[in-house]
Amino acid sequence: MAKKLRVGILFGGRSGEHEVSLLSAASILKAIDRKKFDVVPIGITKEGRWLASSDANSLLEGNNGAPSRKLRAGDPEATPGAKLLHEGIPTLLAPVPGPQGPEGKAIDVVFPVLHGTFGEDGTIQGLFELAGIAYVGSGVLGSSAGMDKDAMKRLFAQAGLPIVKHVTILRSEWEASPRKATARIEAALKYPLFVKPANLGSSVGISKAHDRKELGPALDEAAKYDRKLVIEQGVGGKKSPARELEVGVLGNDNPKASVVGEIIPGKEFYDYEAKYLSEGSVPVIPAKITAAEAKQIREMAVAAFLACDLAGLARVDFLMEPDGKRRIYLNEVNTLPGFTQISMYPKLWEATGISYTDLITRLIELGVERHREKNRNVYSRE
The missing domain is CATH 3.40.50.20 (Rossmann fold)
Known part of the structure; x- marks a missing residue:
């Protein structure tokens, strides 16, 4: 035994x-x-x-x-x-x-x-x-890159993956000269804007600014949580917001992607309250998109996973333009996503054919496999 x-x-x-x-x-x-x-x-x-x-x-x-x-x-x-x-x-x-x-x-x-x-x-x-x-999960580099939205976007861009227009400013820059920081943001991006702390998850500290009046408070809120602030140009409009699509990735050196799911937020966007407190958000698995779009998103998810040197698991989030060209943008990776039985990551894999209990087992096995592989490294010349 x-x-x-x-x-x-x-x-x-x-x-x-x-x-x-x-x-x-x-x-x-x-x-x-x-x-x-x-x-x-x-x-x-x-x-x-x-x-x-x-x-x-x-x-x-x-x-x-x-x-x-x-x-x-x-x-x-x-x-x-x-x-x-x-x-x-x-x-x-x-x-x-x-x-x-x-x-x-x-x-x-x-x-x-x-x-x-x-x-x-x-x-x-x-x-x-x-x-x-x-x-279980990604190593030091992958975890750090997956947490820092600024560094993450740089890796995505280096890998040729499509991302939304954005600007990164420091908290000290915003506090020293709000007018100058605002001018820099408005010169590069168009409203509405999403303002985020660079290093945080679960949509904590994220706000949507529809105009200059809302931009300042949004930056103040994000600045409570981190010294780096990421400001992204919104996709879609008020009447037709972006579609929020998510994929689970599982594996180490040869990761696989789950089916594509979609979150229909109960609020204007999928913030912390919409994720965990209110009951209006609706997951749709699989997402109602074409087979070609699903294939493209799954391939992009694996490419993002590899670009950040991730391991074990990640939920990869996308934004899709609601009308017209239906362009798809890579939003972010989450290296330790919510993991209740009703969380999106386990639900995506359940729809792909892996039960919740089996998913836990596989992740533990992947952690052991990665540790065994790392132990092959030699750290001394003797």
Whole structure:
């Protein structure tokens, strides 16, 4: 009988997408194949404390990581600022015999379900690389590129992929001279505009500016979340907005694309509220597009995945002009998309023929495969 892999499901974190991460993790923990995997829940509170086992489950239940048992003097958890999980990160980094779970057993692979900052941007991936731990998803470079919308667009352009017109400005530039920054934006782009923090996900901090009056507040909002601000020219018009199409990509060096889906937002655009809070947005899978358009979008999705050196999984988002030429623009890649059973990425693969549980299994296998491939590298001349 094959040894069961010990999988750490890592969730929570310090980002603005903490709550989304909890939803994704709870869904994975419920659906993961327990016949194949021993599962260790690992939580990170909004303050950055690492939690394991029952304390991690407490975080999932909305208790913000409050210890599940009464603390006694001398317990590491009772010490202000102490980290759980056997003192947290230092133990997770133990190179021999491996990262230790709460029972002192080695974790074979980590499934990070950390959306946004400090989880999807290459930082936690760097931690895993230093520790020599197998993990699900893209590496440091791919995660960083997939998180930074400015760097991402540069890679897309280098690969010859069609993207919308955009301008990137720094927060310091906007704060030092709002008039000059506004003039620069308006000289390059036409309203309506989408204003985004360069490094954030789940549409947090994104606003649509229809005119100059709305541009300033939109830039102020985005500037709360990042030092780089990306301003994109809208596709389509108010009466005929752009169609929002999405594809799931799965694999490492030879990735495959799912069927194409479409999101019909319940609001003017697919912002955080439309994604997670309101019930008006409607997913359509497969999208009602031609076979030629679907083929083009799937090929572009794989090309975007490779351009950013991604691995494991990604949801790739597109914009299509609603009328006329129906031109298709690559919008962005999401290296750790929402992962509840009703999230778009799993639903796209379910429509393609891979169940939710099987998708989790395949992603863990891909993480192990990528780690094995990386271990072929030689880091010393001796």
